[in-house]
Amino acid sequence: MRPPKPLARPGKVSLWRYLRLFRQDLLSAQPQRLYRAWMAEFRTPFFRSYLINQPALIRTVMKERPDAFPKSGRISEGLHPLLGQSVFLTNGDSWKRQRRIIDPAFEGGRLKDSFPAMVAAAQACVDRLEAHVGQTLECEEITSHAAADVIFRTLFSVPIEHEVAAQVFDKFRIYQREQPLLNLAAFVRLPHWVPRFHSRGTRETARQIRELIGHLTTERARAIKAGTAPDDLATKIMTTPDPETGQCFDTQEMVDQVAIFFLAGHETSASALAWALYLMALYPEWQDRLAAEARALDVPDFAVMSQLKLSRDVFREALRLYPPVPMMVRETICPERFRDRDIPQGAQIVVSPWHLHRHNRMWDQPDDFDPSRWSTENGKTCQREAFIPFSTGPRVCPGAGFAMVEGPLILSMLLRRYRFEVIEGGTPVPVAHLTVRSKDGIWLRLVER
Ligand code: HEM
Numbered sequence: 001m002r003p004p005k006p007l008a009r010p011g012k013v014s015l016w017r018y019l020r021l022f023r024q025d026l027l028s029a030q031p032q033r034l035y036r037a038w039m040a041e042f043r044t045p046f047f048r049s050y051l052i053n054q055p056a057l058i059r060t061v062m063k064e065r066p067d068a069f070p071k072s073g074r075i076s077e078g079l080h081p082l083l084g085q086s087v088f089l090t091n092g093d094s095w096k097r098q099r100r101i102i103d104p105a106f107e108g109g110r111l112k113d114s115f116p117a118m119v120a121a122a123q124a125c126v127d128r129l130e131a132h133v134g135q136t137l138e139c140e141e142i143t144s145h146a147a148a149d150v151i152f153r154t155l156f157s158v159p160i161e162h163e164v165a166a167q168v169f170d171k172f173r174i175y176q177r178e179q180p181l182l183n184l185a186a187f188v189r190l191p192h193w194v195p196r197f198h199s200r201g202t203r204e205t206a207r208q209i210r211e212l213i214g215h216l217t218t219e220r221a222r223a224i225k226a227g228t229a230p231d232d233l234a235t236k237i238m239t240t241p242d243p244e245t246g247q248c249f250d251t252q253e254m255v256d257q258v259a260i261f262f263l264a265g266h267e268t269s270a271s272a273l274a275w276a277l278y279l280m281a282l283y284p285e286w287q288d289r290l291a292a293e294a295r296a297l298d299v300p301d302f303a304v305m306s307q308l309k310l311s312r313d314v315f316r317e318a319l320r321l322y323p324p325v326p327m328m329v330r331e332t333i334c335p336e337r338f339r340d341r342d343i344p345q346g347a348q349i350v351v352s353p354w355h356l357h358r359h360n361r362m363w364d365q366p367d368d369f370d371p372s373r374w375s376t377e378n379g380k381t382c383q384r385e386a387f388i389p390f391s392t393g394p395r396v397c398p399g400a401g402f403a404m405v406e407g408p409l410i411l412s413m414l415l416r417r418y419r420f421e422v423i424e425g426g427t428p429v430p431v432a433h434l435t436v437r438s439k440d441g442i443w444l445r446l447v448e449r
Pocket of ligand 1: 087089260261264265266269272323324328329388389390391394395396397398399400402403407
């Protein structure tokens, strides 16, 4: 049995039909040929965009010459009111400076420090579900709550129940609902003269979120000065000077960064976890194996992570089949030549984990759920060449290591206690919102194990 794919895969569609489909449901619009192509070109009267699936091309764009392919500003435009000048949106020197300050907070060694907070958030999630045994639940809601809790606990040492944290979480949900489907701009870049608006509601919600985050960072700046700040990610980031200039983030810059940590850190993990739970419900034999493995969590210290191997393999397989960030878009700053084709300056280059992870010419049985593939030769090669859920190169997700602890940990802690079961007619349909989500949520029955 295969996990659900997008609704349909039209073989050949006109660009305009494609764009119409795109508006309804990004993923069902994907023509079959894009899962075989090394490169595909889309032309419009205003610009060209190129989907690249060939590992060597992806290396060129993301790893070897990233400065020649900056992030396309149009794509993330909708996020500006919320994220300001955060590391997710900047390019060039200001982006480099921000990464020099942020990266040390996520270095391998620091993960161990975040681990107790992750366990506490996972346990709180397990406890919250207690009252719902026997019920059918919407899992994206559950995993969003848990992942937001992880971010608040690791960043600011407060649980999601904290008054400000709870308000930020609520406002983010409103903000997300107000957002249009992301990535549409990847193929539909509007000409410069078309004005763009953020709705008043979106701008107002963004302002409120930033104000709330502003309280947290101002309070933290005060505690750092007083020498009473806890040793968490916020303190680490706010006290790390740029090794080149010796300057730390000021409070305003920190608000931009906290906004992206919260957004990038909880939306993505929540999406992957919800799909992982669905896959576990669909493949109960794997669910039982994970539950047995999770007994190691009787002693939940950091060392236990090395024993949650199956859980990591399952989480990785969920990231492959349902990459939370389905596409990333870059722009050419000068003419390029790819696969004997001239690529003009200003073209959009689309790097798509969604297509790459299911690419017919690289993966064995690309649409099958098979967590054991990661120990096969094909799986190992593809993990190196064709698996980029966290992107790749200098702009790789700084939270990748964090997410690969958090995800398997929460998954294992949930399965150790509960069983998740599919419900009749509850097959989720993947669509691209801010991340890959299910069109009508992921509904599963919760049963005591
Ligand atoms: C399963 C979980 C996650 C996935 C799949 C994921 C994926 C990604 C991807 C694909 C990008 C690159 C986007 C682009 O270039 O357009 C990215 C960037 C980023 N992620 Fe994550 N992420 C996850 C979790 C996290 C966590 C837990 C944090 C922080 C706590 C985080 C923080 C960031 C930041 C700050 C960036 C911007 C980096 C830059 O542009 O230099 N992410 N993430």
